[in-house]
Every structure is written in C-alpha cells, then in structure tokens.
Amino acid sequence: MKEVSRHTLLSHLLLLSGLAATLCTASANAALDRVGDFALLDDSGEFHQLSRYRHRKALALMAYEASCADMDSKVTSYAELGKRFEEQGIDFVLLDSLDLGRSAAQALDLPLPLLEDDGQLVSETLGIAHAGEVLVMNPERLSVYYRGDSSESLAVALTEVVAGTLADTVSVSIKGCDIDYSVKNQHMKSPPDYATEVAPIVINNCLDCHVQGGVGPFAIDSYIMLLGWSPMIREVLLNKRMPPMQIDPYVGHTDSARGVSKQDLQTLIHWIDAGAPQGEFELDPLEEHAVKASRWVLGEPDYIVQGPAHAIPSTGVLDYYYNNVDLPFTEDKWVRAVQYRAGDTSVLHHLITFVTGPEEDFWGTERDSTSTSRRFVAGYIPGKDNVYEYPDGVGVLIPAGQRLSMQFHYVTNGQSTVDQTELGLYFSDEPLQQEQRVQAVGTRFVLPPDTPEFPMSASHLFDEDVVITGLRARMNFRGKKMRFEVESPDGAIQNLLSVPAYNYGWEPH
Structure with missing residues (x-):
C-alpha cells in the first residue's frame, strides 16, 4: 500500500471539500441538496421523465425564453447539435422556464419538444438562472454532466459523454436573460403558513387515501407526520407519481382524475424547501380532520x-x-x-x-x-x-x-x-x-420484442346517436399512454381524454 503523509491527505481533503462546495452551489441557490427526478408534459402532451431516459446516455435540456434577444439563434444551434448526437444516445429538449402555457408554446413552432414547467418548479430545482442555460444530465444516476451555454464547450462535453470519459461536472459561465422566480422569491421572504395555507392543500388532495386504514401507505394525520414525509412528498410531486390518476389538463375533463394546481404545488414545494416551518396554531388542522x-x-x-x-x-x-x-x-x-x-x-x-x-x-x-x-x-x-x-x-x-x-x-x-x-x-x-x-x-395483438414504442388502436362505429358519460383507460402492465378521440360524420376529430403516463397502479377513468 502506498503511504500518504498526513499533510498530503489533509490537502486532498481540503481540495475535495472545495470542489464539493463549488459543485453544490447551484443546489444551494435552489434550496436543494441534490437534483432529483422530475417529470413534465411537453407542448404536444407527451410525458417526459428524467429517469425514463436511462436507456439513453444523456438528456440535454435548454431553458427557453422567447423574449430573450438571441434565443432563436441559440435554439437553432442547439437543435443542430441535437441532430449530431441523437444517434449517439443523447436526447435534446427545451424547458419552458417562464410557464407560457400550451397554446402559446404551440404557436412558437419550435424544432424540439418544449417541456411545460408549470409553476417553474423544475427550473428552480435544477438551479437554472438564465435563458439559454443548458444542462446535460445522466438519467441513470440523476446527475449533471454539464451546466453552461450552448457554445463549443457543450459539444466537447457531449463528445466526452458519448466516449464515457466525463467523470466530473463541467460548469461554464453563461450570460443571458435572467429568469424571474417571483413566486419563489416571495415565498423565500415569507414562507407559506402551515395551518392556513399548507394543511388545507394536503386535506383537499391527499387525505382521501393517506389516513389511518386508507389505501395510502402512510397516514398524514399531523404536522409531525407531514414533516417526516416531506422529502418523499416533494419527490413524488415533482416526478408526478402523486397525485394518482393524472391526465393531460389541456385535453378534456374528468372529475375522476387527480391534479394539484401549480399555485398549490408552489406553496407545498416552497414550504418544504423552507424547512417546513410549523408556524403558530392552536389546533393542528391535520389532527382535527375527521376521517370519513x-x-x-x-x-x-x-x-x-x-x-x-x-x-x-x-x-x-x-x-x-x-x-x-x-x-x-x-x-x-x-x-x-x-x-x-x-x-x-x-x-x-x-x-x-x-x-x-x-x-x-x-x-x-x-x-x-x-x-x-x-x-x-x-x-x-x-x-x-x-x-x-x-x-x-x-x-x-x-x-x-x-x-x-x-x-x-x-x-x-x-x-x-x-x-x-x-x-x-x-x-x-x-x-x-x-x-x-x-x-x-379492444384488439388482439402481439408485442414485438425490443420495441419500446408500439402503437395500437381500436375503434367502434356507432350507428345511432349516443351520449358519452365516461371513459375507462385500461392496459394493465403493458400500456404506457392512451388517448381517446371521437370522429364525427364530417371527419372532424375531437380529443376527449389523454393519459400521458399510464400507471396500472392508478387507473384513470
């Protein structure tokens, strides 16, 4: 074994500590200790989850803001880079860090999918500060290969990712339009109140299942329980595991589906990021909530x-x-x-x-x-x-x-x-x-091997007028997504319901 002097070892430890402090700067600014998994819909209603790209070498993401002066040229060069590296196992997407909304995003006619960051929570979590900022992430390890602009340094980093030689995060300074996180900044100055703001959201969205004797794996029946489970709650909200039975909110409507508004998501996430302060109250709303x-x-x-x-x-x-x-x-x-x-x-x-x-x-x-x-x-x-x-x-x-x-x-x-x-x-x-x-x-079918996306369709022609009162998406463990459409006699097609990320554990219908 090679001997190392105490002085040398101490120097190495100090160097590692300095590197760790540098690499964690972005996370500290976002009040997070790590970059976790996340999921978003894009401007076409398709579902994207970082961990679902683990069969690929990397996922590249660029923060997009249409009003930024040189955004168009940045997107063009970024998209060209995407064509170059797509066959080498790297996917490219854009991130709507301003929360434009579906209709405005579709009107832009962008060359790449634009992920809808409702409430800017993913942008905050990733520590994105400027429009045009690019992150190249490892979907398997949920880590960051590269953070910076779309200059030649990005191409160099991507080449190293493909070669498997990039071991440390590359950080490159970037200039661009600042992204305004007004809601986050307000909540940092004055965190949401547990009793009057946070607890009502939990009661309205979680306590049908997360009660004693409920189907949820744990009960959220007090501030202490909410505090203890807050890291897990944050995680499943950002990767859209919860609430269950989520549909594309821009396609149709059903009371059976679950969803938390972006305002409520911001309140919950920012409260957790602030350390989940208890605040003052005489009676704990979660303890007082009566189980039905x-x-x-x-x-x-x-x-x-x-x-x-x-x-x-x-x-x-x-x-x-x-x-x-x-x-x-x-x-x-x-x-x-x-x-x-x-x-x-x-x-x-x-x-x-x-x-x-x-x-x-x-x-x-x-x-x-x-x-x-x-x-x-x-x-x-x-x-x-x-x-x-x-x-x-x-x-x-x-x-x-x-x-x-x-x-x-x-x-x-x-x-x-x-x-x-x-x-x-x-x-x-x-x-x-x-x-x-x-x-x-339904239909009879055989799934070919090694085919991650295999589209299927089934239909029925009604020979008389009908009123549709409900739809049931059911594909057991085989299905990934489902869309319901109705075609009128004149050929017009209306989208009724879209389930972008089908989960057999929670069947939307």
Missing part, C-alpha cells in the same frame, strides 16, 4: 349486495378474485344509483361489476369479441366515496333472472385481513328513458 365514516351517502339502499368474504394475506402478489352473485329479482330492475362500501379500504385496489346472464362469467361477450356492448354497474376506486348517480332519466337495467359478476383486485400491506365489500343498489320506481351501457373495445 363509512355510511350510505344516499340513505339506505333498496338492495344491498353482500360481496364474498376474501381473506387477504399479509404479503405477496395476489391473483384477481372473480365472483358471481345471484340476485332474487323476479322482475326487471332499473338502477338509478349505486354505492360501494369497502370492507377494508387498505387492501382493495379496485372492483368492477357487470350484469351478466346465468351462463356468463365476468368477461361475458368480451371474451370472444373485440367490440361489444355490456351492462356495467360501476367500478370501485380507492380514495373516493364511490357513490354513482346516473344522469336524470338514465340507469342500468338488471333483467329478471340475471346476476352480478364481480372482479376484485387486492394489494397486500403487511397485515392479514378480511375484506367483505358491499354494493348498495338504488332503484327507480318507473322504467327509465335511457339505458347506460359500456362499449368494451
């Missing part, structure tokens, strides 16, 4: 379907449970509303119920058809009241002699339990004018 008791919201149902008792083990991945439930009805019943009451909300991932004939199973006519009309009662979603009132004059018909077929999906949480979920049915006294049905549309 299980009750029949619409009153006692006309008929209660008792689901089977399912014993759920403490660990493991469970197959679906399929159960048929016979009904005692000797005459047709029109269902105007339903409600699920889960036996154990901490393990029930989802539940789907169809009306089926005596000889049918859960899949019914879907088993042998790529497009079929079915009687769908409702689906259970974690974190909701799961009360469904059909539109006036509309309902689900249960013909006499038919039954319900139910599909249960459970997750384990470390504790064995028994779930026995109830389904309350509310009937109409008179036959309803219209029947609500679902059109189950």
Whole structure:
C-alpha cells in the first residue's frame, strides 16, 4: 500500500471539500441538496421523465425564453447539435422556464419538444438562472454532466459523454436573460403558513387515501407526520407519481382524475424547501380532520349486495378474485344509483361489476369479441366515496333472472385481513328513458420484442346517436399512454381524454 503523509491527505481533503462546495452551489441557490427526478408534459402532451431516459446516455435540456434577444439563434444551434448526437444516445429538449402555457408554446413552432414547467418548479430545482442555460444530465444516476451555454464547450462535453470519459461536472459561465422566480422569491421572504395555507392543500388532495386504514401507505394525520414525509412528498410531486390518476389538463375533463394546481404545488414545494416551518396554531388542522365514516351517502339502499368474504394475506402478489352473485329479482330492475362500501379500504385496489346472464362469467361477450356492448354497474376506486348517480332519466337495467359478476383486485400491506365489500343498489320506481351501457373495445395483438414504442388502436362505429358519460383507460402492465378521440360524420376529430403516463397502479377513468 502506498503511504500518504498526513499533510498530503489533509490537502486532498481540503481540495475535495472545495470542489464539493463549488459543485453544490447551484443546489444551494435552489434550496436543494441534490437534483432529483422530475417529470413534465411537453407542448404536444407527451410525458417526459428524467429517469425514463436511462436507456439513453444523456438528456440535454435548454431553458427557453422567447423574449430573450438571441434565443432563436441559440435554439437553432442547439437543435443542430441535437441532430449530431441523437444517434449517439443523447436526447435534446427545451424547458419552458417562464410557464407560457400550451397554446402559446404551440404557436412558437419550435424544432424540439418544449417541456411545460408549470409553476417553474423544475427550473428552480435544477438551479437554472438564465435563458439559454443548458444542462446535460445522466438519467441513470440523476446527475449533471454539464451546466453552461450552448457554445463549443457543450459539444466537447457531449463528445466526452458519448466516449464515457466525463467523470466530473463541467460548469461554464453563461450570460443571458435572467429568469424571474417571483413566486419563489416571495415565498423565500415569507414562507407559506402551515395551518392556513399548507394543511388545507394536503386535506383537499391527499387525505382521501393517506389516513389511518386508507389505501395510502402512510397516514398524514399531523404536522409531525407531514414533516417526516416531506422529502418523499416533494419527490413524488415533482416526478408526478402523486397525485394518482393524472391526465393531460389541456385535453378534456374528468372529475375522476387527480391534479394539484401549480399555485398549490408552489406553496407545498416552497414550504418544504423552507424547512417546513410549523408556524403558530392552536389546533393542528391535520389532527382535527375527521376521517370519513363509512355510511350510505344516499340513505339506505333498496338492495344491498353482500360481496364474498376474501381473506387477504399479509404479503405477496395476489391473483384477481372473480365472483358471481345471484340476485332474487323476479322482475326487471332499473338502477338509478349505486354505492360501494369497502370492507377494508387498505387492501382493495379496485372492483368492477357487470350484469351478466346465468351462463356468463365476468368477461361475458368480451371474451370472444373485440367490440361489444355490456351492462356495467360501476367500478370501485380507492380514495373516493364511490357513490354513482346516473344522469336524470338514465340507469342500468338488471333483467329478471340475471346476476352480478364481480372482479376484485387486492394489494397486500403487511397485515392479514378480511375484506367483505358491499354494493348498495338504488332503484327507480318507473322504467327509465335511457339505458347506460359500456362499449368494451379492444384488439388482439402481439408485442414485438425490443420495441419500446408500439402503437395500437381500436375503434367502434356507432350507428345511432349516443351520449358519452365516461371513459375507462385500461392496459394493465403493458400500456404506457392512451388517448381517446371521437370522429364525427364530417371527419372532424375531437380529443376527449389523454393519459400521458399510464400507471396500472392508478387507473384513470
């Protein structure tokens, strides 16, 4: 072993400390100790997540501001560089650090995807200070190869990245228009108040699931719990893991999807970055928030379907449970509303119920058809009241002699339990004018190997007027994204719903 003098070792340690201080300067300015994962939609509604580029050598990102004097020339040279390095494993994108909005961004007709930094939170996190600033990042290690301008030094750094010889972050000074972080600056001077600003956001967006006995993996039921989980909360907000069931906010609308406004995101993130100050309050709003008791919201149902008792083990991945439930009805019943009451909300991932004939199973006519009309009662979603009132004059018909077929999906949480979920049915006294049905549309396909993007489509032609009241995106573990469109007889196409980052754990519908 080579001997090193104490003086030499101390000098090396001091040098390393100096380098660390230099490399962490940007993070310190952004009140962060590291650059974490992040996810954004671009101006076409496509989903981009830094860690999802880990099959590539690097991701290059340039901060964009249209009003900056030489922005056009910078983008042109940057895009040309992108063409040069794309085949060598480096992707290039732009970052809308000013939060322009979708319509303004699309009007720019840029040569590269423009990532929509709603609330400027990603720009802040990355410590971007100037328009035209470029970051080249390692998606596998979530680290920064290069920070600087788009000059020749960028090309040199990219060449080293491709060669695998760049071991230290390259930092190059940059001149350009300053990016104004007015909201961040205001929150740095006066951090958001926990009791009056932060807690209400958490209550409105998180506590349907993150309560004792809820499907969330932990309860946010006090300031202390929120403080303890704040680093994780910050992470999942920035990479869009939470809230679940996110859709493209610029395409269609559904109350079933989740989303936190950019103003609320800024409040939460900046409060966490400020150290999550407790502030002053007499009663903790999170401790005072009452967990919703299980009750029949619409009153006692006309008929209660008792689901089977399912014993759920403490660990493991469970197959679906399929159960048929016979009904005692000797005459047709029109269902105007339903409600699920889960036996154990901490393990029930989802539940789907169809009306089926005596000889049918859960899949019914879907088993042998790529497009079929079915009687769908409702689906259970974690974190909701799961009360469904059909539109006036509309309902689900249960013909006499038919039954319900139910599909249960459970997750384990470390504790064995028994779930026995109830389904309350509310009937109409008179036959309803219209029947609500679902059109189950799919297709048969084979996924080729080594194909990360394999587009598929399925459609159904309606031969009569219909009213669409809901859409269900379902692709299990195979799907990455999904878009619903409707084409009118005149050929006009309207986008109804877009799920840019499909996650089977949280099915949007």
